[in-house]
Amino acid sequence: MKYKSTRGKANNYTFEQAVLAGLSPDGGLFIPQSIPKAPSDFLTKWASLSFQELALEVLSLYIDESEIPRQDLQDLVNRSYATFRHKDITPLHQVKDGLYILELFHGPTFAFKDVALQFVGNLFEYFLKRKNAGIENPADRHKITVVGATSGDTGSAAIYGLRNKQDLEVFILFPTGRVSPIQEAQMTTVLDKNVHNVSVGGTFDDCQDILKGLFANKDFMSKYNLGAVNSINWARILAQTVYYFHSYFSLLRSLNITPGSEEAKKIHVTYSVPTGNFGDILAGYYAHQMGLPTSKLLVATNANDILYRFFRNGVCEKIVGDDGGVHETLSPAMDIVVSSNFERLLFYLARDAAVDASVPESEKDTKAGEIVNGWMVDLKQKGRFDTGAQVLAEAKRIFDAGHVSDQETCETIRAYCHPKDAAQAPYVMDPHTAVGVTAAQSVVSKIDSQNVVISLSTAHPAKFSEAVERALKDQEGVNFEQFFKAVLPKEFEGLMTAERRVTVIPRAEEALVIEVIAKELSC
Numbered sequence: 001m002k003y004k005s006t007r008g009k010a011n012n013y014t015f016e017q018a019v020l021a022g023l024s025p026d027g028g029l030f031i032p033q034s035i036p037k038a039p040s041d042f043l044t045k046w047a048s049l050s051f052q053e054l055a056l057e058v059l060s061l062y063i064d065e066s067e068i069p070r071q072d073l074q075d076l077v078n079r080s081y082a083t084f085r086h087k088d089i090t091p092l093h094q095v096k097d098g099l100y101i102l103e104l105f106h107g108p109t110f111a112f113k114d115v116a117l118q119f120v121g122n123l124f125e126y127f128l129k130r131k132n133a134g135i136e137n138p139a140d141r142h143k144i145t146v147v148g149a150t151s152g153d154t155g156s157a158a159i160y161g162l163r164n165k166q167d168l169e170v171f172i173l174f175p176t177g178r179v180s181p182i183q184e185a186q187m188t189t190v191l192d193k194n195v196h197n198v199s200v201g202g203t204f205d206d207c208q209d210i211l212k213g214l215f216a217n218k219d220f221m222s223k224y225n226l227g228a229v230n231s232i233n234w235a236r237i238l239a240q241t242v243y244y245f246h247s248y249f250s251l252l253r254s255l256n257i258t259p260g261s262e263e264a265k266k267i268h269v270t271y272s273v274p275t276g277n278f279g280d281i282l283a284g285y286y287a288h289q290m291g292l293p294t295s296k297l298l299v300a301t302n303a304n305d306i307l308y309r310f311f312r313n314g315v316c317e318k319i320v321g322d323d324g325g326v327h328e329t330l331s332p333a334m335d336i337v338v339s340s341n342f343e344r345l346l347f348y349l350a351r352d353a354a355v356d357a358s359v360p361e362s363e364k365d366t367k368a369g370e371i372v373n374g375w376m377v378d379l380k381q382k383g384r385f386d387t388g389a390q391v392l393a394e395a396k397r398i399f400d401a402g403h404v405s406d407q408e409t410c411e412t413i414r415a416y417c418h419p420k421d422a423a424q425a426p427y428v429m430d431p432h433t434a435v436g437v438t439a440a441q442s443v444v445s446k447i448d449s450q451n452v453v454i455s456l457s458t459a460h461p462a463k464f465s466e467a468v469e470r471a472l473k474d475q476e477g478v479n480f481e482q483f484f485k486a487v488l489p490k491e492f493e494g495l496m497t498a499e500r501r502v503t504v505i506p507r508a509e510e511a512l513v514i515e516v517i518a519k520e521l522s523c
């Protein structure tokens with residue numbers, strides 16, 4: 001499989017190139033040359049595979065054997081998921097008739113980004129090892145300096161994915177005082193020599209601007225061989241595709257239904273996905289295009305609802321405000337104005353619904369790339385673009401969307417923690433997960449044993465304990481302290497007081513960050 005760009009001007013990249021480069025030279029994102037179909041008998045052949053075995057099957061459709069031999073790929077997968085605490089890696093938990101929670105938070109940092117970043121870390125290491133085989137002199141070895149900006153989850157997941165890897169250095173910029181205390185502790189208590197936390201006096205957007213500046217700085221780029229692990233990295237999307245298949249098989253197994261059977265065909269599955277940068281749900285789109293039976297992919301947003309509005313009218317429109325247009329919500333990992341991965345979906349929508357039918361097959365990609373480029377220019381210059389009725393219709397064939405307020409988020413957390421139905425077991429969910437569940441309840445007209453919702457849980461509730469506490473504490477008769485002790489993972493004990501390593505820079509200036517990187521790498 002080779003990779004091409006969403007802007008239509010670059011193609012024929014290898015998987016390795018696509019993963020290491022992050023962004024395509026024409027400004028687009030890498031996507032596979034074509035979306036592979038799962039084997040025609042996958043519903044029976046894959047049904048009883050473990051997560052790791054399934055990952056091997058899915059990934060090998062996108063990674064040529066000549067690039068990564070099958071045995072090596074299996075090793076990479078096995079090592080990546082050996083750090084997870086649950087034997088199913090991404091277990092499916094039934095909360096009531098027809099409603100299932102896909103728990104993606106059993107990795108080292110308790111958020112779903114681990115599923116991808118554990119794999120990406122090993123992948124980077126694998127590529128470097130191969131390049132460096134036989135090179136003894138440290139000065140001659142290929143090295144990658146990963147620089148990332150985070151408002152929370154990406155930073156800790158990247159650090160845990162890359163810690164202690166040879167020839168890799170990782171710098172994470174985060175805005176001082178603006179990440180949650182637990183997230184900050186998770187990042188800064190990692191003391192491995194190759195991990196460098198930089199606390200930047202500014203906002204998350206300032207950190208991102210510095211990052212963009214560094215990647216545009218050709219001298220700096222080549223001197224340090226910068227690598228990116230942000231959510232547009234293709235390998236992250238790919239790794240996430242696996243749990244859509246895995247959860248479908250888990251569902252049918254729990255219902256005692258044979259995949260591919262007539263009975264199975266009667267089960268309609270909607271995946272509800274708490275969405276920020278559109279990476280998680282995009283993986284669902286790939287799974288769907290590969291052949292996974294899905295009824296709808298539901299984009300669940302909080303008050304930052306540009307995507308929700310898109311799926312209503314086909315218009316992507318930034319709301320501008322004093323705060324840069326971002327609303328601060330109880331689900332901060334989804335507080336995003338423009339979702340970076342959405343461009344990948346736009347490419348497919350443009351190709352399938354905006355390119356004129358008379359355009360020959362061989363020119364469709366270029367044409368779709370031009371259309372996407374035009375939309376992106378409009379978004380930058382006018383703050384909006386309109387994709388038209390056909391694109392909207394194509395989008396709605398596969399997706400639906402809902403938006404959820406903070407108040408509704410809290411109500412949902414409460415409702416599942418204290419179910420009215422005595423037969424239903426209490427379940428504590430984090431605020432992001434609650435956005436997904438709430439959206440499903442308001443959008444899916446009937447949820448029952450045939451119309452199933454699999455709602456993706458993107459974080460452990462203890463990771464966003466402030467919001468969970470806020471939702472639960474004015475409840476009469478709840479002993480919050482006691483209750484929370486019961487769900488708090490043992491890994492969080494002592495985290496707040498553990499030794500930390502972090503460099504603080506007082507102002508958000510690129511030059512100061514460059515200074516820190518140069519200094520840390522010279523020792």
Ligand SMILES: *Cc1c(COP(=O)(O)O)cnc(C)c1O
Pocket residue numbers: 111112113153154231274275276277278279280281333334432458459
């Ligand atoms: C990153 C994140 C999301 C959003 O996922 P995207 O792939 O960016 O859409 C949702 N919830 C949590 C907890 C996250 O960390």
